[in-house]
Amino acid sequence: MKRVLLWILGIVIVLGVAGAVLLGRIDTQFVVKQIADATAKATGKPLIFTSAPSLSLLPPGVKFGQADWGEIKDGQGLAVSVKGGVVELELTPLFSGNLVVREVRLDNPVLEMREGKAVAAAPAQQNQAHEQTAQNQAPAATAPSDELPVELMRLVVRQGEVRYVDAQGTTLHIENLNLSVENLRRREEAGVQCDFAFDFKENAQKAVLAGNLALDAKLRYYAPHLTFRQISLTFTPLHGLLPKEAGPAQLICEGALNLQTRSLRLASARLTTPQARLTLGGEATLTPPAFKGNVSLEGSPRKLAALAGQKLKPVDNDILSFKSALEYAGDKLHLRQIVMQLDDIPVRGDLSLALDAPLAVSGGIQAGMINLDAYLPLPESGKAAASAPARADGKAGADKAPAAKAAQSLPSVNLRAALSGVRQGKLSVTNIAFILKGEKGRYAVTSLSGSLGSGGSIKGSAAADLPAKAYSLKATASGVNVGGLLDALGKGRPVDGVAALDADLNVHGADAKAMLAGLNGRGLLEVRNMHLAAMSALPKNVPGLTGKKGAVPDRFDLVRVPFTARNGDVTAQPIVISSAGFNATGRAQASLPREYLDAAADIKTLGMTIPVVAKGPFSDISYGVDPKFALDMARKLPGALLDGGKAAGGATQEGAQGVGGAVKKGLGGAGGLVRGLFGK
Known part of the structure; x- marks a missing residue:
């Protein structure tokens, strides 16, 4: 045995010495030349x-x-x-x-x-290249090998x-x-x-995206499967599309890829950022692309908003939770059995998206009460945006073609929605339901209904033609608690009553000013059992009514205001106010583009007619009694009250100021109602 081991050791020593001598005699320059020739032959x-x-x-x-x-x-x-x-x-x-x-x-x-720069090839060369590409893309199918x-x-x-x-x-x-x-x-x-x-x-x-990337993975190839586990891909953005606050973002996944069937089994894929965590799992095919599985998302809405540059109001329950069955095939994405929680808002539904151009969205959504105050940016976080300069070059028509082209890319929508309600401040609308349909920038809202939290219900429909910048609204409101609505709008309760509104309006324009000038339509406003506390001061300051109790009531059975709008000019006529022993009729014209009001009314009580006028810009409307009426009343008073004609002037001035104050308070309340309805 010892002799055999000695022989083996001797052979190894001899081979080592022979190898060393052989290596010493090899011409390395010859080897280098052979390598250079071989690579030149293979690669050029x-x-x-x-x-x-x-x-x-x-x-x-x-x-x-x-x-x-x-x-x-x-x-x-x-x-x-x-x-x-x-x-x-x-x-x-x-x-x-x-x-x-x-x-x-x-x-x-x-x-x-x-x-x-690419050089255009001749047609014959292009055809030859296409044929060669087709041949290369259709190789004979062979089973993957372990080798x-x-x-x-x-x-x-x-x-x-x-x-x-x-x-x-x-x-x-x-x-x-x-x-x-x-x-x-x-x-x-x-x-x-x-x-x-x-x-x-x-x-x-400037850099589109810059950062650091790190990968750690375990891979195993066993034909036809390539399995992967403990894959950890970490991305830390530095600047560009993603700010530093978006990272580090880490993707961890496990699964297996079948190279023969080109199918993927994704056991788990989890993407984690400082703001949220996305989890995905299911089965997929690579040719054609398809996926069926489940997706979930958990995160902080306020951190995600801060990532987009918006600071939202802090809340105790800062939670975003989303779960859904996900299916993708043929550029169609389906989200089924959606279960979502946004803070205290539950959301349920199904959505389908056709990812072609343009995008198409369909489905149905049910949501709880949405408090808009929690999702509006805080005042200190917003930056005043510079208003776009008005076009003065007379080339507005040049934008029609790009606008029409842009409209072709707007999504198609077929969506049913039911919301428990929407709240902002003290104002709320509950039991909201509507259907939104349309395509290419032309959308319609139908079956719109809801209830005001302050009392009353609304129904209607709306339409928007974005390429033409045209919009329309048909709405009816009934049982509206005027005092409660004004209080919800932060205007107090200067006016009380139960109102009904029927309006059919349309507007066109690219901005707010143009829309005011493009307002057209008609409507009818009725208020029953209206209470106007300021009216109690009217008899004390109008000549002929002083001291006459009940001459002008503070509660009216009916106030009826039919109105029409044409190019931003609103005309209300005839305005009718009726109550026991009291009637008033009048008319009003308001120019929304110029923000100017011109109104007049005749109050009939105790056998006399009192003309009241209101005129001026919206910011400083003057109210009063027609001076001709005050002078006429002064002439009819006993001579003892005239005092050489000075009392007439005093009565005129006092009466105008008194009724002006009373009417101003009342109309101020009505103005608050109108401004509240239109969001001003």
């Missing part, structure tokens, strides 16, 4: 070593210094360089004819790729760099690239680690 460009590589026997391999391949010429081309590296093979597998790479190490590799082109124990890339520039000037720069691959062998699990920094710019301008 030779691999050039600055210095001759050194060979080793145990383990078999090569160590090399600076090496270069390719070139950049006339601003285009592909070039690869490396400062040094090592390639080593496993000795034992060589005896059985297998190639197992023990280690590949590349130090400071640099890959640079530049694309020049790998090469088995690799370890691959290490240190401080690599990638520079890419396309014909339009778009650049991608990757630096500090470190890559490690361990145990890439047949049917065994391989480990991959990679990290680098990148900067992506479009047209050589």
